[in-house]
Amino acid sequence: MSILVIIENQNGSIHRISREAIVGAQSLGTELGLPVKALVFGNNIQPLVDEVSAYDLSEVLKVENELLSDYTAEGWTSTLQQIIVQESPSYVIVGHSYQVRDYCPKLSVRLKKPMLSDVAGFTIDGGKPVFTRTTFNGKLNSGIVITGDAPALICFQSAAFQADSIKAGSAPIREVTISLSSEDILSKPEAPFQEETGGVDLSSARLIVSVGRGIGKMENIPMAEALAKKLGAELGSSRPVVDAGWLPQSRQVGSSGQTVSPKLYFALGISGAIQHIVGMKGSKNIIAINKDGDAPIFEIADYGVVGDILEIVPKLTEALP
Numbered sequence: 001m002s003i004l005v006i007i008e009n010q011n012g013s014i015h016r017i018s019r020e021a022i023v024g025a026q027s028l029g030t031e032l033g034l035p036v037k038a039l040v041f042g043n044n045i046q047p048l049v050d051e052v053s054a055y056d057l058s059e060v061l062k063v064e065n066e067l068l069s070d071y072t073a074e075g076w077t078s079t080l081q082q083i084i085v086q087e088s089p090s091y092v093i094v095g096h097s098y099q100v101r102d103y104c105p106k107l108s109v110r111l112k113k114p115m116l117s118d119v120a121g122f123t124i125d126g127g128k129p130v131f132t133r134t135t136f137n138g139k140l141n142s143g144i145v146i147t148g149d150a151p152a153l154i155c156f157q158s159a160a161f162q163a164d165s166i167k168a169g170s171a172p173i174r175e176v177t178i179s180l181s182s183e184d185i186l187s188k189p190e191a192p193f194q195e196e197t198g199g200v201d202l203s204s205a206r207l208i209v210s211v212g213r214g215i216g217k218m219e220n221i222p223m224a225e226a227l228a229k230k231l232g233a234e235l236g237s238s239r240p241v242v243d244a245g246w247l248p249q250s251r252q253v254g255s256s257g258q259t260v261s262p263k264l265y266f267a268l269g270i271s272g273a274i275q276h277i278v279g280m281k282g283s284k285n286i287i288a289i290n291k292d293g294d295a296p297i298f299e300i301a302d303y304g305v306v307g308d309i310l311e312i313v314p315k316l317t318e319a320l321p
């Protein structure tokens, strides 16, 4: 019995969402007393294998195959199906990326095993994991217990776990072979989809001042920019601010924007809709200013101020050295 984490290769490095998935798998492994293995597959992947072997894992499985140079649903599904059958893990863990959305349902059907998408976390009840999924646009949480024979495919939502909580270690590497021929690959991949970032990498920002619809109008954006400048922070935003054309899409945080995990996230006039929360809940400290004391953002904020940002932000900026 074991847990198998599937690692996603992002231009030769481990995808952030896979590091989060390792944290989730390590935590599940500790709770259930199961060893955690990671699978790295692709072409010319030794640097990635070395990177993954520096984590606290029972072993790293390596599948090197030139037919896995570029992503195809068939190549990925066939490889994973073979490895899962060989290794028979109890749980297969992946980060819920675009790629996973594409191949994982196919893998689930091939294996005739359940797949849980967008899992936000888990609790343990009677020695069994209860996986949490949000429903009704984040208004309710549902707890899901897997029944039937292992394995189950568990897709952890972006920011379900904090990547920097990953436990370091030194895992042995085991080479594994699979059978794959060019006839198995039916599609021809195009260049991978790139999210528009316009040069703004909010994911590595240490401080973010983020504005929501509560900023009122475009003319008020410089007020938030001034605070960001004083703090040495990047400017972020919720989606309505982008939709209104007040800031470019590259500034948007959330499920259809960037996922961020700064040391400090200022949420100014942001209500705290689930699509925004999933993009910033990994922040170490969240300070929310909102004139509605019942705004959901206060449920995840470390510090909350009920007040008008148009009054508070200029005074705060002035007060800062």
Ligand SMILES: Cc1cc2nc3c(=O)[nH]c(=O)nc-3n(C[C@H](O)[C@H](O)[C@H](O)COP(=O)(O)OP(=O)(O)OC[C@H]3O[C@@H](n4cnc5c(N)ncnc54)[C@H](O)[C@@H]3O)c2cc1C
Residues within 6 Å of the ligand: 211, 212, 213, 214, 215, 237, 238, 239, 240, 241, 252, 253, 254, 255, 256, 257, 258, 268, 269, 270, 271, 272, 273, 274, 275, 276, 279, 289, 290, 291, 292, 295, 307, 308, 309, 310
């Ligand atoms: C498929 C899909 C994807 C989405 N992706 C994203 C995404 O990536 N990112 C994202 O952010 N949203 C996303 N959304 C939209 C999301 O559902 C919310 O509509 C959005 O996050 C709300 O933004 P907001 O908090 O700025 O605005 P609102 O919900 O309108 O909240 C404005 C807040 O400002 C407060 N306020 C108003 N005036 C002031 C003031 N003067 N001082 C202080 N507080 C004030 C109000 O009390 C309120 O809480 C998505 C939606 C869908 C359906």
